Amino acid sequence: MPPRPQTDALRGSLDLLILKTLSLEPMHGWGINQRVQQISKGVLEVNQGSLYPALQRLEKDGLVTSDWDTTDNNRRARYYRLTVSGRRALGAELENWRRFVAGLEAVLRVS
């Protein structure tokens, strides 16, 4: 596999985190950010501002869709949900990620 620049890897991982989080339930932007922190026990912190361009990109690619809804405390929020192709893409991204991690691991082990 050819080496990838760090920014690409990061962007790839952000997409993966979003897709994975949305696979659990539909969520608004802030909720996605909270859920990631919660599950990773604060290890992973998504840059809050870059979440929205990523969501927009995924929506444009047809991987997620969004609709206005109300939150538990009756606030109007944009909820994102995974589409069928999003779910398919999540599987492929996971596979890619695992391969990437395995590759990275192998390299680190040698050195």
Added chain:
Amino acid sequence: MSWFHAVRARLSLLSRRATESRMDDEIRLHIELETERLVREQQLDPIEARRRAFVAFGGVQEHKETLREGRGTAWLGSVQLDLKLGLRMLVKYPGLTLVGGLAMAFGVWFGAVTFQMFGIFSSSELPLPGGDRIVRIMYWNAKTLQDEDPVLYDYQLWSSARSITDFGAYRDASVNLLGAGGSAEPAVAAEVTASAFRIAPERPLLGRVLDASDARAGAPPVVLLGYGVWTRRFEADSTIVGRSVRLGAGFATVVGVMPEGYAFPTSHELWLPLRTDLPGVEPRRGAAISVFGRLAAGTTLAAAQAELASYGRRLAAEHPATHAQLMPRVLPYTQMSVPTGAMMQVKALTFFFVVVLVVVVCSTVALLLFARAAARETEILVRSALGASRRRIVGQLFAEALVLAAVATVGGLAAAQFALTRWGRPYLEVNFGRLPFWYDFDLSPLTIGYGLALAVIGAVVAGVMPARKITRGLGTQLRAGTAGGGVVSFGGVWTAVIVTQVALTVMFPAVVMLVRSESQRISSYDLGFATQEYLGVTLGIQGPPEDSPSPDADSALARRLTSSVEALRRRMEAEPGVAGVTFVDRLPGDYHINRDLEVVSLPDKPGYSVETGRIDPSYFAVLQASVGGRAFTSADLSPGARVVIVDQGFTDLVMAGRNPIGHHVRIGSGQPADSIAAQWPLYQIVGMVRELGMSHLVQRERPAGVYLPFVPGSQGAVNMIVHGRGDPLAIAPRVRELATAVDPALRVEQMIRLDQVATPLLWFLGLWMRVIIGLSAVALLLSLSGIYAVLSYTVARRTREIGVRVALGASARGVITSIFRRPLTQVTLGVLAGIVLIGGAAIALQQTQQFAGLKGRGLTLGEIGLLAGYGVLMLGVCAFACVVPTMRALRVQPTEALRAE
């Protein structure tokens, strides 16, 4: 349904306003929820919590920009901005908006009107079901290069063609229809086959349409009425169907009434059955007809053409004498004639001319925009320094021009619609009479598209051209730091534009003068008697509808017309409002029959081409024209009498002022074969009268008139002149009543007060004059504003130079001369070019027959004065444009001018 989501997402993302608001809402909610979390979990003060929430979010504007870019619609934003800027420029520079907009609107107006008019003639849609498959078939004569109508023989032959169904034919007929009021009026009728009502199906308002049984031999005569005839002549009588009405000399039963607007085949208002199964018809014999049909299912126009061509070849082989040159042509129904190469050339040339006109007009607008852009040079340089690419700046200037062009196009198209409705229809009606029902004067989508295309061409010429010029070398200027250093200048192209404008501006008034003098000449044409007291009535008689009229039938018809006309004269003379009645073959002021004449009793036998008129013996008495010698008497009507009366024009032109009475002349028949003067019949001149309108109003040469006596009606259609007591139009309804009472077949075709003969022609000339005045006004406005813009800009740019020159001791006079030299040269060149154009046009006009009489007509003093004044005005504006900035520049202190650096 992923594609659905994708499409939906893309569409929602494209909606700029919605996505901006969505973005704001989402970010706001995010900050609020994060603030609340920080207050809740870290017990922070709400203000501090909100600050930290913003910090955690990162730069809001930066993220928003990323979102915008992510939508891929950033360019939409810039286009929107450019258009907004363009609109602001319209308001900021109202003078330029007005002048440039008006000029562009004029270009679009002219283009749209021309395009629509051509569209009406060439490729109009037929508003009938399957209208694009309805065709007409006619002959094309390869020898004369003209259309020829088919006859019944062709129709019978072609009807067996397989590629065309619903074959039909019609021919025009003008029939005298007796209405409910008892007076007869001619109606525009079509003798037509029943298939017409399958080609143009329409449910009749009353009764039924014509069917095939109506055209069988021995079938009772029937008629189908149009809505107009029914309402106008029968007061919309709902019981009309089944009633017998008088049609010319016969009767016909009304079988139905068609609804309003129905006018198939072209512009008809009454339909009679046409017999097409006559036995023994012969090639190229009988009355001309028009043939139509529908392309059979699955057949193309080309296939139908091929089949008809095979019929043509067969006929050419069988009848080489008559058909060798004739080829049947299948054309779309709305195409009234076979398109010739010359016609296509005219069309292409006209469209090309319109585009050239738009380009010329827009070049001047470009000049104005260039001056404006040049004045904004510093702003453009700053934008460039801040990173705007050349393409971006050109795009902005193009958008500004496009906004101007768009506003102008809306105005131009609206004006075109107004002109087409108000003048287009009457213009065509004056020229062609009743118009076909498919002529649509509402702007077609194609015309609107053409107008928009012209707008884009205009915007490119007016926006991109100056933008490219002004942005050339921006980088060099930036590096040299010479903003406002005078790099931008008007080049040779602009000089050419100004010279062209001035030349056109000089030329147009000359054309206006020509049309105006023609108009004045026609309106002041003296027919030699009190025309407002006379009514001219054109009379005809409707013959039996036979295909091969025999000479016997013709003479019987002439006899009937003669006796009917005589009876009408007696009835008219008995009317209290009538002072006199007479007859003539051609009304005064109309075209007369031109014949060759030779004065045999003079030694040199002078020959001349004269205008001849046949008149009733009472003619001069009724027109109150005194006759030198003697007037005609009834004895002169006998075939052996051979006497003529001549007019003053004849005396002056042919007799060279000698008394003509008693001289003998030979007059040719007017036929080309009749060329041997010695064989022409001999006449004696017995009287002389003043000139009484022996030529048409548009004919410029003075006519030499010769009158011959005739029995009214013996030569076919005749004009009756009624001298009324009071307004002669008041007796017009009575004329119709009496004509019908005398003979129902007697047709009153036209009634006109003789002083109104020129009215349609004057209207026509007036329309042309308005168009030309409009053209010259636009050209004048454009050239003046162009000159002003360029000069004031140039002088303003040279402020520093002028200051320095004055500081170095140059005299004010020398400075002014150097400034004025170039613009004065341009205007002078333009005026000279205009004069050359006028001269060229005058020579070209003299070559055409229409204006042959112009020969030797010099300009009047007033006209010369007007043209000179015009030139002075232009030079004045040119000077004005220079003076104000020059004075300003001369007042600048040299130290200030140098400090500006």
